[in-house]
Amino acid sequence: MARKKSLDEVRPGQGDDASSRRAPMREFSRSLPMSLLRAREAVMRQFRPSLRNHGLTEQQWRILRALTAVDEIEVTELARVAFLLGPSLSRILRDLEARALIERKAAENDARRAVVSISAKGLKLIEAVAPTSEAIYAEITRRYGARRLAELHEMLGVLEASLAGMGSADGAEVEAEE
Amino acid sequence: MARKKSLDEVRPGQGDDASSRRAPMREFSRSLPMSLLRAREAVMRQFRPSLRNHGLTEQQWRILRALTAVDEIEVTELARVAFLLGPSLSRILRDLEARALIERKAAENDARRAVVSISAKGLKLIEAVAPTSEAIYAEITRRYGARRLAELHEMLGVLEASLAGMGSADGAEVEAEE
DNA sequence: GGAATTCACTTAACATGTTAATCATCTCCC
């Protein structure tokens, strides 16, 4: 299905002046990844200064935040919950442990697995940041509207679900799982 | 053998009589930044393999894509359009220029400004990638629904606009510029 | 007309994203 160049033959005269260069694909601002990126950045821009004042990055905050919801958790599971890739998580955990914000031990029955939990110091830090964070979130909700916000969440969830089973699609290899 | 556990199945409900551990904040999965991040990742996951096959990263693609829409453009304006920070753009332009995918010259009346344009080679690369990219985008639209997609764009735009004037809010300094 | 300031990048430094490779277990199966 690849050799179909009918798309729009990205080959106008291109000859002389500017105006002959027509938009080759979708208008840039209408690209879905771009819209999502811009929206997310608009939101994160609100939180970053506060986090920074407490010496935390967005990802470090995500991890600590996830840890407050459980007693302890394995690294792989934490990666899934905090939506981080393994290598990023490894680095961040190393730093957080060095700062004594988390604790880490080996799993009882499997020496490969590591179990992580938040420390008292980490909990204290969370408590220090939470009020500001909540206030910002409340302001965002106020501005955007609680109903609309819920609707957006819903639509994003559906989008994720819609794309769930979509393969790579280029050198698409979706071989059956034996 | 170890079939992929459905997401809900793995969710650490965590006893949760653990009322000693008071609910820290909003449930993690309901965090807006997280929802946006997950949605965007679900979308980008579809495009990355194809781009990679052509030796392009997402950001490099964004830049080349933006350049096809104009004859030439100043670096600052390109940063705004492609939604990249200056430093990232500097690095990427250096690489793209080394690969002869773009061309760069100084502005006529202002030696500080640089003007960038896509090269013939760059245009050729775009043409090679575009069909696959468009096919993926079409499939996403088909799965999610064109109407719903438009609605999502709209809501994301409104979100961005809603947050436009919101200050840092921590050590918030939005003093009038006297 | 020249010092101070602003402006358009660019570098620097550190943290994360992304993919591939490595390492140490663990499991399975003969």
Add this chain to the structure above:
DNA sequence: GGGAGATGATTAACATGTTAAGTGAATTCC
């Protein structure tokens, strides 16, 4: 029980995100 393969976590290598500092060129203001 021992070796092949799978698994959990880390390390490596490169690209980008993010903030701060640097550089050279224009602008402002006295």
